[in-house]
Amino acid sequence: MNLSALKQLKSELVEVDIYLVEPPQEKDKVSSEIDEMWSYVEKKSNPRWLWHAIDHKTGQVLAYVFGQRKDEVFLELKELLQPFGISRFYTDNWGAYSRHLEKKKHIVGKQNTQRIESKHINLRTRIKRLARKTICFSKTVRMHDIVIGIFINRYEFGLLI
Numbered sequence: 001m002n003l004s005a006l007k008q009l010k011s012e013l014v015e016v017d018i019y020l021v022e023p024p025q026e027k028d029k030v031s032s033e034i035d036e037m038w039s040y041v042e043k044k045s046n047p048r049w050l051w052h053a054i055d056h057k058t059g060q061v062l063a064y065v066f067g068q069r070k071d072e073v074f075l076e077l078k079e080l081l082q083p084f085g086i087s088r089f090y091t092d093n094w095g096a097y098s099r100h101l102e103k104k105k106h107i108v109g110k111q112n113t114q115r116i117e118s119k120h121i122n123l124r125t126r127i128k129r130l131a132r133k134t135i136c137f138s139k140t141v142r143m144h145d146i147v148i149g150i151f152i153n154r155y156e157f158g159l160l161i
Contacts (some may be wrong), residue, residue: 031056031088032081033116034097036069037123039130040137041144048144050123050130051077052116052152056090059115061156066145071096127151 037050051073052064063080067073074096088105090112091097097106110117124130127148129138138144153159 029087030084031090032062032084032086033090033113034077035092035113035116035120036074036094037120037130038069039144039148041141042137042139048138048141049073050148052119053077053081054116054119056088056112056115059119061119061152064149064152066141066148069094071099074100123148123151126155 032053033056034051034053037052039048039050040046041048047069048066049069050064050066053062054060055062062084063077065073065076065080067076078100086105088107089097089101090107090109091101092110092113093108098108129144129147138147
């Protein structure tokens with residue numbers, strides 16, 4: 001990443017393209033694993049969470065958002081998932097999931113979240129800012145979200161930025 005070029009960038013001149021992963025056909029039933037992943041900006045007392053959802057069958061990332069570990073951020077992710085018509089959600093026991101997902105569509109337990117946990121390991125290995133014990137960290141929320149977002153867009157969606 002060219003940090004000197006990023007520092008000179010004027011945010012009003014930056015264009016952001018949002019792409020939607022191809023929604024499934026009517027007959028396809030999509031199930032999703034959802035989880036959140038902790039990291040920090042500047043110091044560990046300033047946590048930042050990556051919330052993301054993957055297709056349970058293929059492991060493809062469907063959507064992701066950054067924010068605090070609060071219900072409002074999960075609701076942003078849930079809104080991004082609506083076009084997929086997800087019939088089943090697999091999560092851990094974090095309260096936001098049980099508060100905002102229909103009980104008949106929500107399954108709690110680690111046995112169905114292995115694929116997303118594996119993604120966490122891969123992300124922590126490849127992006128040092130996500131490692132729990134590291135000297136590599138972001139100094140601003142904006143830079144944190146940009147670096148991780150670029151990585152996800154490149155390696156999960158195949159988008160060259």
